[in-house]
Structure formats: structure tokens, C-alpha cells
Amino acid sequence: VILVVAILGANACADVYGIxxxxxxxxxxxGVTLATDAYGPVADNAGGIAEMAPTVEEHVRDRTDALDAxxxxxxxxxxxxxIGSAVLTSVGLITxxxxxxxxxTDGGVIDLKGPAVISGILLGAMLPYLFGALTxxxxxxxxxxxxxxxxxxxxxxxxxYANDDDDDWWENFAPETWAARxxxxxxxxxxxxxxxxxxSSALREMILPGAIAIFFPLIVGFMLGSAALGGLLIGxxxxxxxxxxxxxxxxxxxxxxxxxxEKGLLGEGKGKKTIYHDAVVTxxxxxxxxxxxxxxxxxxxxxxxxxxxxxxxxxxxxIYGSETAPFVGSASAEEWVGPVIGVIVIIVLTIxxxxxxxxNDKFYKDFKAKVNDAMxxxxxxxxxxxxxxxxxxxxxxxxxxxxxxxxx
Numbered sequence: 474v475i476l477v478v479a480i481l482g483a484n485a486c487a488d489v490y491g492i493x494x495x496x497x498x499x500x501x502x503x504g505v506t507l508a509t510d511a512y513g514p515v516a517d518n519a520g521g522i523a524e525m526a527p528t529v530e531e532h533v534r535d536r537t538d539a540l541d542a543x544x545x546x547x548x549x550x551x552x553x554x555x556i557g558s559a560v561l562t563s564v565g566l567i568t569x570x571x572x573x574x575x576x577x578t579d580g581g582v583i584d585l586k587g588p589a590v591i592s593g594i595l596l597g598a599m600l601p602y603l604f605g606a607l608t609x610x611x612x613x614x615x616x617x618x619x620x621x622x623x624x625x626x627x628x629x630x631x632x633x634y635a636n637d638d639d640d641d642w643w644e645n646f647a648p649e650t651w652a653a654r655x656x657x658x659x660x661x662x663x664x665x666x667x668x669x670x671x672x673s674s675a676l677r678e679m680i681l682p683g684a685i686a687i688f689f690p691l692i693v694g695f696m697l698g699s700a701a702l703g704g705l706l707i708g709x710x711x712x713x714x715x716x717x718x719x720x721x722x723x724x725x726x727x728x729x730x731x732x733x734x735e736k737g738l739l740g741e742g743k744g745k746k747t748i749y750h751d752a753v754v755t756x757x758x759x760x761x762x763x764x765x766x767x768x769x770x771x772x773x774x775x776x777x778x779x780x781x782x783x784x785x786x787x788x789x790x791x792i793y794g795s796e797t798a799p800f801v802g803s804a805s806a807e808e809w810v811g812p813v814i815g816v817i818v819i820i821v822l823t824i825x826x827x828x829x830x831x832x833n834d835k836f837y838k839d840f841k842a843k844v845n846d847a848m849x850x851x852x853x854x855x856x857x858x859x860x861x862x863x864x865x866x867x868x869x870x871x872x873x874x875x876x877x878x879x880x881x
Contacts, residue, residue: 489568496561509551513544545725552721559772566779567706573786574699593701597708601716605767611678612762621844622670628851680829688822690778696815699789717771724764727756
């Protein structure tokens with residue numbers, strides 16, 4: 474409601490220019506927005522350090538949890554400002570696109586009852602959900618890759634420590650002692666591979682959502698016309714705004730719900746290691762990509778599609794002119810030009826999607842096979858080490874018996 478009032482008020486004051494200036498005004502609060510966004514991760518990292526450090530007392534972790542819960546609320550507020558400014562910016566970009574594409578010449582307007590425009594609106598309303606689903610799946614795949622890497626390091630350490638006499642090596646394990654076992658290793662090497670996996674997986678998984686955000690406006694603009702692309706932008710703007718706000722709020726609420734249960738505030742017998750805690754942990758597993766990945770990425774989706782459409786608006790005007798119906802052409806281009814270019818873009822997008830998917834599948838399949846091989850090797854080496862220890866113990870017992878008999 475506040476955003477609607479802001480748009481109507483800014484438009485009444487200075488037309489579209491007023492809306493654009495309003496967007497700049499929201500962006501002028503960048504310092505405050507960055508501070509509210511940074512508050513949560515700082516408190517969360519402090520809590521993680523307090524939990525891992527053996528010298529930090531328990532009450533410190535309680536305080537960092539309270540600060541992190543407040544950080545989730547401030548982050549949701551900051552994300553609300555970000556998506557609000559994105560909406561205002563996109564309104565100005567969409568208006569500029571319509572003017573450049575010839576959709577406002579001679580008093581012309583987009584006919585909302587036109588089938589191409591309605592199709593564009595429906596496709597645009599679908600895109601934020603598709604984009605959000607792809608980014609959430611990407612987070613899951615990247616997390617699974619990190620889990621495989623952690624297992625791989627565990628199995629490799631099991632092989633390395635198999636011949637040691639210390640059966641409690643894992644209880645006493647530390648990256649510093651692990652690094653000291655071999656010259657040239659440092660403690661940071663224990664974490665290096667996981668950081669590399671997180672970075673490479675994040676880049677690898679973002680190719681597909683990024684390609685869809687770039688190529689989808691091209692496909693709709695060339696295939697269905699500039700009016701349908703205007704409908705696409707409007708549909709993506711409306712559904713993307715609602716979805717982004719919902720994701721920011723729901724993600725923070727799920728995270729705080731987990732902390733609420735872990736503190737035992739839900740009631741006796743409803744804290745950690747209960748079905749209630751399992752439920753909120755599952756919710757937080759969904760909530761983290763909600764508030765940290767999918768929600769903020771919708772801002773980029775909305776603005777990127779608007780900018781791509783604005784950049785290509787003169788081309789759409791050459792192909793379709795002021796026409797709002799698809800497949801009609803213009804005085805400068807035949808009616809088959811737009812659909813043919815659209816088909817070419819679809820083919821390019823399909824090649825990118827299939828190529829990226831095959832590459833990702835091969836990467837994860839090979840990585841999983843590597844982890845399984847390391848697991849089998851670790852199991853075999855551990856069994857061999859146990860057998861060797863058993864033989865040594867049996868031999869010692871035999872020597873004791875022979876010594877006793879000789880003495881007698």
C-alpha cells in the first residue's frame with residue numbers, strides 16, 4: 474500500500490520523472506540499508522565463532538543468538554527497501570521501454586484484453602517463481618557438493634590416521650595438528666577445498682537462472698511483439714515484488730522460530746532433539762535460501778529484464794512498429810523476421826540450458842564417485858589397520874603364554 478501511494482504521489486507531482494526520482498530517493502538510504510543488511514551476518518558469524526571456540530563461555534552464545542534473531546528482522550527490513558526501490562526503478566524503465574518501442578505514440582496504449590498482452594503478463598507472473606525455484610535448487614546442489622567434500626576429507630583423514638595408535642584421534646583432531654603432520658601444509662588448507670567448492674558451485678549454478686533472465690525477454694519480444702514484452706515486464710514486476718517480500722519475511726521468521734524452539738521457549742519437552750526442533754530446522758533449511766538467495770535475486774531479475782528490454786526496444790520498434798499484435802511485421806521488416814529471430818534465440822537458450830545441465834550432472838556424478846571411492850579405501854585401510862592391531866595383540870598374548878610355560 475505504501476508503495477502504491479508513493480507511485481501515485483510521485484506521478485502526480487512530476488509524472489514518470491517523479492517516480493524515477495522517488496526511486497533515487499529510496500536508493501539514497503543506501504548507507505542505512507547496508508548497515509541493516511550487514512548486522513545479521515556479523516552477529517551470525519560471531520555466534521559461529523563463539524560456538525567453535527573452546528574458551529568462550531555458554532552465555533556468550535546465548536547473547537549472539539539474540540543478536541542474530543534481531544539481525545534477521547533488520548535484514549528483512551533492509552530487503553524490503555531494496556525491493557521497493559527496484560519496483561520504482563523498474564516502473565521508470567518500463568515506461569522508457571514503452572516510449573522507445575513506439576507503444577505510446579499517437580496516444581496508443583497497450584490493449585490489456587489482447588491475447589498477446591495477456592500471454593505476456595502470465596509469462597511474466599510465472600518468471601519470478603521459476604527463477605526462485607532454480608536458485609533454491611542451486612543452493613541445494615551447492616550444499617550437497619560441500620557435504621560430499623566434507624565426507625571426502627573425513628575419509629582421507631581416516632586413511633591418514635589409520636596406522637596411528639590413538640583410537641580417539643577424531644576427538645582430539647584440530648586443523649593445526651593435521652597440518653603439522655606434513656611439511657608445507659597449513660591449517661587453512663583444511664578449509665580451502667570447501668571454500669573453493671562453495672565458490673565454484675555458486676558460479677556454476679547461477680548460469681542457468683542468469684541465462685533465463687537475459688534471454689526470456691528477447692524470446693517474448695521477438696516472438697510475440699513489443700506489447701507482449703510490456704505485459705511480461707508488468708507481470709514480472711507485480712508477482713516478483715510480492716514474492717520477494719514474502720521470501721524475506723518468511724525466511725527470517727523461520728530462522729527466528731528455530732532459535733525460539735532451541736531456547737526452550739515453546740514449552741518443556743519441545744526443545745532440541747524433539748520432533749518440534751526437527752520441524753523448525755526443516756523450515757530454516759528452506760528459509761535461508763528464501764531470505765538470502767531467492768528473495769534478493771528477484772530484485773536483479775526485475776531490473777535486468779527491464780534494462781534488456783529497454784536496450785532492445787529500438788529493434789522491436791523496427792520489427793513491429795506501433796503494432797501491438799504479434800506476427801504482423803511493419804513497414805521496415807517482414808512479418809517473419811521477428812519469429813525467426815525468436816526461434817534462433819530459443820535454440821541458443823536451449824543449447825545453453827542443456828550444456829550447463831549436462832556439465833553440472835557430470836561434475837556432481839564424478840565428485841560423488843570420488844567420494845565413494847575414498848569411502849571404500851578408508852574402510853579397507855581401517856579394517857587392515859584393525860586386523861594388524863589384532864594380530865599384534867594376539868602375538869603378544871601368545872608370547873606371554875609361552876613365557877609362562879617356560880618359567881614353569
